[in-house]
Amino acid sequence: MRLYSRGQVLLFSILTGLAGLLAALVVVSSGLPGLIIDKLGLFRHSDVRDAAAEYAYEPSYREIPSLIDPPDYGAGGYIEAYPVQAGISYTEDERENISVYERLNAAVVNITTETMAINWFLEPVPQEGSSGSGSIIDAAGYVLTNNHVIQNAYKVFINLADGSQFEGTVVGTDPENDIAVVKFDPPQGLALRTIPYGDSDGLKVGQKVLAIGNPFALERTLTVGIVSGLGRPIQISRQHIVRDMIQTDASINPGNSGGPLLDTQGRMIGINTMIYSPSGGSIGIGFAVPVNTAKRVVNELIQFGKVRRGWIDATMVQLFPSLVRYAKLPVSTGLLISRTQRGGLAEKAGLRQGSEPVQYGRSVIYLGGDIITAVDGVRTNTLSDLYSALEHSKPGEKAKLEIIRGETTMMIEIPLADREEVMNR
Numbered sequence: 001m002r003l004y005s006r007g008q009v010l011l012f013s014i015l016t017g018l019a020g021l022l023a024a025l026v027v028v029s030s031g032l033p034g035l036i037i038d039k040l041g042l043f044r045h046s047d048v049r050d051a052a053a054e055y056a057y058e059p060s061y062r063e064i065p066s067l068i069d070p071p072d073y074g075a076g077g078y079i080e081a082y083p084v085q086a087g088i089s090y091t092e093d094e095r096e097n098i099s100v101y102e103r104l105n106a107a108v109v110n111i112t113t114e115t116m117a118i119n120w121f122l123e124p125v126p127q128e129g130s131s132g133s134g135s136i137i138d139a140a141g142y143v144l145t146n147n148h149v150i151q152n153a154y155k156v157f158i159n160l161a162d163g164s165q166f167e168g169t170v171v172g173t174d175p176e177n178d179i180a181v182v183k184f185d186p187p188q189g190l191a192l193r194t195i196p197y198g199d200s201d202g203l204k205v206g207q208k209v210l211a212i213g214n215p216f217a218l219e220r221t222l223t224v225g226i227v228s229g230l231g232r233p234i235q236i237s238r239q240h241i242v243r244d245m246i247q248t249d250a251s252i253n254p255g256n257s258g259g260p261l262l263d264t265q266g267r268m269i270g271i272n273t274m275i276y277s278p279s280g281g282s283i284g285i286g287f288a289v290p291v292n293t294a295k296r297v298v299n300e301l302i303q304f305g306k307v308r309r310g311w312i313d314a315t316m317v318q319l320f321p322s323l324v325r326y327a328k329l330p331v332s333t334g335l336l337i338s339r340t341q342r343g344g345l346a347e348k349a350g351l352r353q354g355s356e357p358v359q360y361g362r363s364v365i366y367l368g369g370d371i372i373t374a375v376d377g378v379r380t381n382t383l384s385d386l387y388s389a390l391e392h393s394k395p396g397e398k399a400k401l402e403i404i405r406g407e408t409t410m411m412i413e414i415p416l417a418d419r420e421e422v423m424n425r
Contacts, residue, residue: 310416
């Protein structure tokens with residue numbers, strides 16, 4: 001081991017101190033933060049701020065440097081700021097999309113439900129139900145959606161864009177058009193954004209449309225497409241056909257049901273209802289109930305909870321092949337008048353019932369009555385056709401029937417009864 005004299009140790013200490021001082025000066029010139037320099041005790045805070053001032057710059061949005069090219073360091077060691085972009089450039093089409101979404105996405109709600117099930121002990125237990133979308137149509141808390149979204153619901157929950165949740169009540173339903181109105185009570189001071197009605201009668205194939213909804217619980221999703229077809233007759237249940245559905249290629253998936261289909265001005269032109277999909281996902285064929293249908297029934301749903309419709313107060317049988325062959329009927333499709341209500345509107349108007357009873361299964365059919373083949377110009381090959389033909393009618397209004405009596409085709413006009421009253425007799 002080598003020994004050093006006291007003089008050598010003193011010399012080395014002085015040299016080490018000078019080296020440390022030189023290192024500190026280098027640190028200052030490199031522009032490190034003032035806190036580090038201050039701890040060295042060489043400068044005051046004000047001196048440090050003055051020294052760093054020449055390297056200060058205003059933060060701005062800029063492009064991220066390429067991962068391939070190394071960053072360009074200035075003399076002070078800072079990355080040089082990229083030029084500030086004056087504004088992102090959007091196409092006219094993009095601006096329309098952005099404008100509609102930013103104005104109206106808060107008016108689209110996510111609807112979730114609870115249903116009641118029976119457990120192994122035959123006790124009722126709540127369970128998670130369906131989910132869908134809805135449009136706020138009134139600042140009082142009225143929401144327009146599909147009937148199938150809230151069907152059989154024990155509880156209905158309305159989820160807003162700000163994350164708040166409210167329990168809603170079903171105000172009215174119209175299963176024939178798959179429309180329902182739900183209401184929740186917003187707290188005082190909460191201003192709700194609403195979606196205005198448009199007009200679905202003037203739509204054109206090829207017109208741009210936008211859909212906002214909650215597909216697969218992904219809240220307030222925007223999809224864009226065009227009107228692919230108009231006047232599509234779609235059977236939504238065993239008895240009900242909606243004849244004027246809007247077809248669109250805007251992506252619609254489970255969870256979009258009940259959400260709005262909008263035009264480029266942000267006006268509701270339809271209520272997204274269903275998709276055609278062999279796989280269960282969107283393949284570009286979706287359907288929406290026309291908003292004019294909704295406008296016609298919403299007020300009644302809010303006022304009465306249902307839609308009052310006209311009906312023929314008679315028992316009708318849809319023709320089927322074995323009945324046509326047995327009775328040797330002149331037509332193969334139509335609605336046979338088996339019985340009319342005694343003293344009812346149809347009987348008074350001259351509609352003729354059958355007189356020859358025959359047994360079919362557990363039912364008795366009376367043959368020999370009139371056969372309805374059209375109502376107000378709409379062919380009535382099935383009972384579903386009759387529901388569709390009278391969908392716009394009201395009790396007390398008159399309907400023109402095309403009937404076959406024996407071998408003769410004739411026209412007859414009859415007043416309509418209330419459908420619910422006729423069905424409940």
